[in-house]
Amino acid sequence: MALQVLEFEFKSAATQEIAKEWSHLGVTGSGDLEVLMEKKALNGGVKAKVVTPVKGFDAVWEKMLGKFVTDTGVGNVSIEINDDNATPIVVYMRLRQALAEATAKEAE
């Protein structure tokens, strides 16, 4: 199955930024995905790249990622997602979990 690559850009209120230079969460297993977050100066904005085998859900990806940015206010971050047929809720949860991971302070 050919994978497709989707790229999106979002404006953000940028009320929070991630603490780590980069972080990683999740596994590209059936019905799941991995999320990489990298700190990047994007004038407060958010860039996202999605690699997925699922066709015809581009608009849903855009809305889902947009909702994540609006709900969390995260900015200056580049997100990379490697997806294997995850449902929107799994995507949203993993994004929230990845953000919690990326904003967590390093263990002292």
Place this chain on the structure above:
Amino acid sequence: MELKGITREWDSLKKDAAARAASAAPYVKEGKIVDAKDAVALLEAVIKPGDKVNIEGNNQKQADFLAKTLCQVDPGKVHDLHMVQSVLTLPEHLDVFEKGIAKKLDMSFSGPQAGRIAEFLKEGKLELGAIHTYLELYGRYFVDLTPRVALIAATKADRHGNLFTGFSTEDTPAIVEATKFRQGIVIAQVNEIVDELPRVDIPGDWVDYVIQSPKPFYIEPLFTRDPALITDAQVLKGMMAIKGIYGEYGIKSLNHGIGFDTAAIELLLPTYGEELGLKGKICTNFILNPHPSMIPAIESGWVESIHCFGGELGMDEYVAARSDIFFVGPDGSMRSNRAFSQTAGHYAIDMFIGGTLQIDPYGNSSTATANRVAGFGGAPNMGCDPKGRRHSSEAWLKCGEEYGVKEAMWGPVHRGKRLVVQLAETFREKLAPGFVEELDAFALAKNANLPIEPVMIYGDDLTHIITEEGIAYLHKCRNMEERTAAIRGIAGFTEVGMKADPKETLRLRDLGVIKTADDLGIDMSRANRSMLAAKNVHDLVVWSKGLYNPPAKFRNW
């Protein structure tokens, strides 16, 4: 005007039964015992064309030998039967229609045979009376669908025909009582014939013939869910349910439907429920099959009582050792009883919560698909507001107090409302949407020529929907417009959710009609499998102190 009584025989049913018994007499070996090899001849002797016949098919226990036997009768002698039975599970339940032995069907639920029923209806091989709820069908056994002959299953019998149905009693008492007391004929297949029974569940004089089946009856572990397969999304919905509904209303008495969503809730009680300080305040009394996933909650002291519709494979010993919780007989083993459990589920509990496949913008919820006549078993008995209820409880009164149209509908009278909750995922596996503009039930009604759409739970009975997007408190809505907006507001990126007006969704959040995980103060990053009190079947065995004995297919260690 002169009034005259009619002239007729008043005991024709009894005489007919006696005549049938006389023609079956050659096959009776000793007492009421008939050999398995004479089973076909026995059925040909006692069943007449056009009879209403019940094959005991429960959720779990199946009179499988008698079902096979009925398929072997000569359609020249036995035909046009009207099958009245709660569950169609086995291929033989449909084979009798293919062979021309049976013609009409009245039922409640058909799991694996749902596709064939739809096919047979289309081809004219089968005439469908109605798809009932369990209690509704049992009720009709005593009105206009009384079986002339019942083919039932029991664990053990003695020579006098007394039956032990024990752990898996299920539908047997309802079927036998309706059949026998209207002069019908009761034939039981049993796993074993013994001299002395542990206890008598069905008295011998209600049973006409007993056949020792060549193999023990088939039983399905329908209610076992492996915790290893519970997803993080189910954990999230479970946390939302416990905080936003169970805790919010103080739900003490309830039924959990079958599925991973409710299994997740059961396994979150000892962890998340404990953390919220809800022990003793919620989930004390259940109407429920003995779900293995209940073991950690029982063992950590959450539960006071559980009455069961049926048994569950491997749970016998555990249940027998917890007679403070379950309904256990003087012999030490549990007795299930679907009719009583459904009655309790209809009248005596504060909440029904279960999963569904599709919800429409009106809140109607259905598990029907366009080409499967699946039925709904007991869900509509419990998934409705019982209008005959006259006792109050805190949860029931609170839900009634919040009812958005109570002044218009009830006037000044104080009333309560049953909580009817559906758990839905906006998209399931393979991205099948959980919210649709039109239920597949409409296409099915058309395809199968049904007079009404087979809707499992009607929108006006549904009080809450939980999705990963949030909880909609539908009963708070003041009209259909608001209700539809609330449903759209939690329907995510489905065709239903895409039509949500974000401003209206926000207004409903302000009113408390919609609450998201954030609104409920639930940290989504904690919603993962580490919250479950048992992570796999082996953990359940450990919690049970070795008393739970899972079937082989669930043993992977």
